[in-house]
Amino acid sequence: MKVWSPDIPKISQEVHFDNRKFYCFEARPNDVYSMFSQSVKRNPDKEALIVGDYRLTWKELEDWVLRVASGLKILGIKSGDRIALLLSNGIEFVVTTFAASTLGIIIVPISTREKQPGIAFVLNQCGANTIVFDAALRDKLPDLHDIPKMKHQIVVGAISDINSFETLLNSTRLEMVEAINEEDVSAILYTSGTTGKPKGAILTHLNIIHSAMHYVHLMKLRDDDRLLGSVPFSHVTGLVALLMTMVRCGGCLIVMEHFKASTFLKIASDEKMTHTLMVPAMYSLCLIQDYLEVYNLTKWRVGVYGGAPMPASVIQSIAEKLPNLVLINAYGATETTSPATLVPPGETENYPTSIGKVVQCGEIIIMDENGNEKPIGESGEICIKGPMVAKGYWEDPAATAENFSNGYWHSGDIGSVDENGYYYIHDRSKDMINRGGYKIYSIEVENVIHLHPAVLEVAVIGRACPVLGERVHAVVYTVEGQQVSSSELAQLCAEQLADNKVPESFTFLKIPLPRNANGKILKRDLNNLLKVQEVK
Structure with a gap:
């Protein structure tokens, strides 16, 4: 059962991505x-x-975007090429992202961590042939001679022997954008893998457009937000939830x-903020030392x-201190281009443990x-389509076949749905830690610790934390x-x-780690063992 307000745009079934059938917004x-240009x-x-001292109007931002797009085209970077972004949050990331979209270039954001x-x-x-990076992060770069397809380096900041972002910005404006198919790839976002190697989730223009529209309509965002x-x-x-969503509604980021x-x-x-999106740990930190009572936050509504x-x-506590603020729980993943479910506005206090209803x-x-x-009320794996x-x-292809079937992505989360269409998460079937909203596969950390010659066995687990959820x-x-x-x-x-x-704490055992009959380490038993040790 899925009931959203009647003012949400009309949807109908379409076929995309090799015969996957799902609902799409008609308009x-x-x-x-195109979304940016609108x-x-x-x-x-x-x-x-x-951003800091920079304040750009939509027209000024467009000018920056088209100049940088022209600079990228002059370098010979073309539709389908991958351009890696090793950039902190800033104007350069925003401008390069939309400049790439004018030419059909695929962005590959990389965490600065x-x-x-x-x-x-x-x-x-x-197979990136270009990387744009902050000068302060140069020491993080591998030897780019070992990256066979790498042709261009573009630096934000002062490094004399490398193309600069400022040079791109001094280009003349791009006259004509490339024709894009909505099923073309817009971005590749890497997510931790169950084998320890990251997997690059393919996000198309169709994916991003629909996620931005879901956020805008379900949260009732406006161009004055x-x-x-x-x-x-x-x-x-x-x-997606921040940058692309604000581009869709035409507000200010x-x-x-x-x-x-x-x-x-x-x-x-x-700045009279009206809307934000954060992990619960950030809201908890805002409650510390009575920060909420110091500032005028009357415009904050979502x-x-x-x-x-x-x-x-x-x-x-937030409801008491900010009565005009509507809290909305959202659930999603890289593979769902962010939101798969949201709690309808005004329902969080009625369904505090729910991840909400499936998006339109x-x-x-x-x-x-x-x-x-x-059946309704019974637990199983949450599988998502759309x-x-x-x-x-x-x-x-192996990871794709393992995680996607019949148009559904298998989340690895164990959950259920009630008679009103509200979903709940009960457990995770994948060996994953959720640290402040970041999903960390244990095996990725275990593989590194196993490199030490003194380590015979290791198990990486999440320990409960009131601020971050898990450490x-x-x-x-x-x-x-x-x-x-x-x-x-x-x-x-x-x-x-x-x-x-990086693990924040370690426990050294004098006996082998507990395993089941098939030799699999019993991480629940480890958690129980550590709880007993804490009590002692």
Whole structure:
């Protein structure tokens, strides 16, 4: 059962992506740049983007985009090429993203927290021929001579021997944009893999357009909304829920490079923020030291959260301090181009543990191990279908076949649906840690720790945290007669992994890790063992 307000645009079934049939919005932009261009035409002189001291109107932002697009074309970068973005949140990321969309170039955002091995893997796996990066991040780059298809480096900042972003910006405006098919790839976003190697989720223009439209219509966003965001644009939430959503509604995006509660609330007050999207941990930090009572937040009307449940105590505290604010829980993943479900506005307090109803064009079934749909109220795997679901994984047919079937993406989350169409998550079938909204596959961390010669067995698990939801914890069993310290293992991980994946604590066991009859480590038993140790 899925009932949304009648003012949402009309939908009908269509066929896309090799005979997948699903619902689509009948009236929609054809591609990402068309969506951008529509907002330019509607609101040319309104503020579109604020980053630090920079304040650009839609018309000014378009000028930057078309100049950089012309510069990319002069370099010979063409439709279908992959351009990697190793950039923090800023004007350069926004401009390059939409400049690429004018030419049919595929963007490949990379987290600035990633380390050299991870960056090298992404560049090689996607076949990027161009990278745009912050000068401050140059030391993170692998030897680009080892990236066979790499041709162009573009730096934001001062490095004399490399093409600069400023040079692109000085180009004359692009006269004509490329013709784009809505099923063409717009972005490749890498997500951790169950084998330890990241998988590149293929996001098409059709995917992104529908996700942006879902957010705008279900949250009733308008062109006078002002969104303040600090979630990295390299993450699907930052790219789609923040950037693309504000482009769709034609409002103003105020960008923070990093989140700090007091700074966030000061900017929110000064800029008259109306809307934001954060993980629950960020809302919790805003409640500390009574920050909410210091600033004028009367314009703040929509607060979306996702990535983890919001504690009931936090929901209640925010409702008391900000009675005009509507909290909305959203659930999605990189493979669903962000939202798959949302709690309808005004219903969060009535359904505090629910992830909401499926989005307008989406379909969800709760599936058992044999692929059969489970009845209402019974638990099974959450499987998602719709125009926002990725085509698959870039150059990875095995992973695509494993995770996508009959048009559905298999989430790995165990959940159920009630008689009113509200969905709930009960567990995860995939071995994953949710740290502040970031999904971390345990095996990726375990593979690095196993590199140490003193480590015989290791299991990486999530430990409960009231702020982040879970923190990364490693349980280690060493080779007899050998020792290793937690600081050594943390340093090893820090050299290979993004900082949010590095274990924050370690437990060293004197006995082998518990396993079942098939030899699989019993991580639930480990969690119970650690709880007993804490009680002692």
